[in-house]
Amino acid sequence: MYCPKCATQNADDARFCRGCGTDISLVPQAVTGALAERLAAVEETRDGRRRRRKGERPPSIERAFSKIFMGLAFVLIAFAIVTQMPGGFTWGFWLLLPAAAMLSKGVGMYMRVQEERKRLTPPAHSPTYTAVPPPRPASVLPPRDTGEMIPPPSVTEATTRHLGVPAERERGEG
Numbered sequence: 001m002y003c004p005k006c007a008t009q010n011a012d013d014a015r016f017c018r019g020c021g022t023d024i025s026l027v028p029q030a031v032t033g034a035l036a037e038r039l040a041a042v043e044e045t046r047d048g049r050r051r052r053r054k055g056e057r058p059p060s061i062e063r064a065f066s067k068i069f070m071g072l073a074f075v076l077i078a079f080a081i082v083t084q085m086p087g088g089f090t091w092g093f094w095l096l097l098p099a100a101a102m103l104s105k106g107v108g109m110y111m112r113v114q115e116e117r118k119r120l121t122p123p124a125h126s127p128t129y130t131a132v133p134p135p136r137p138a139s140v141l142p143p144r145d146t147g148e149m150i151p152p153p154s155v156t157e158a159t160t161r162h163l164g165v166p167a168e169r170e171r172g173e174g
Contacts, residue, residue: 001027059109059116067106074099 001012004027008019015025029035057063074095082092 003027059112061110061113064106064110064113067102067109069106071099071101071103071106074102 001010001014001024002008003010003017003019003022003024005022006017006020008017010018010024012028015023017024026035029038078092078095078099081088081095085091
């Protein structure tokens with residue numbers, strides 16, 4: 001195995017380069033592709049732990065609407081408390097805080113679901129229109145003496161067109 005930093009040859013089971021001292025223990029895993037799988041598994045377990053710890057689940061339409069309707073229910077209850085109970089302004093005001101939190105979480109989750117849906121949906125084919133007309137095939141030439149100039153069909157044809165014409169120079173010219 002060779003060190004990626006200084007290109008010194010090392011034993012296959014070496015942990016450090018004998019030339020520069022770089023940690024080369026992950027090089028065989030990177031070459032075989034096992035390192036990417038291992039890192040993906042580690043990241044997945046970390047992400048899973050975070051989700052379990054926070055109680056998060058992936059966003060869904062059902063959960064988004066559930067949060068939106070719970071927020072609206074809190075708003076209605078707060079309004080009912082403010083209007084029906086004496087001194088209910090304080091309680092009604094404090095019920096608006098969880099209402100706002102639930103509404104914002106629901107709307108945010110709905111927007112994430114819609115964005116994910118757009119990202120996963122393949123784009124519809126729409127032809128692109130340009131101001132330049134498509135090139136004509138090489139077999140279709142303009143009429144003689146029209147003065148119309150057409151670009152050559154390819155770069156190599158323009159640079160090698162003169163190769164088919166016999167040279168009219170003499171040997172002594174240079």
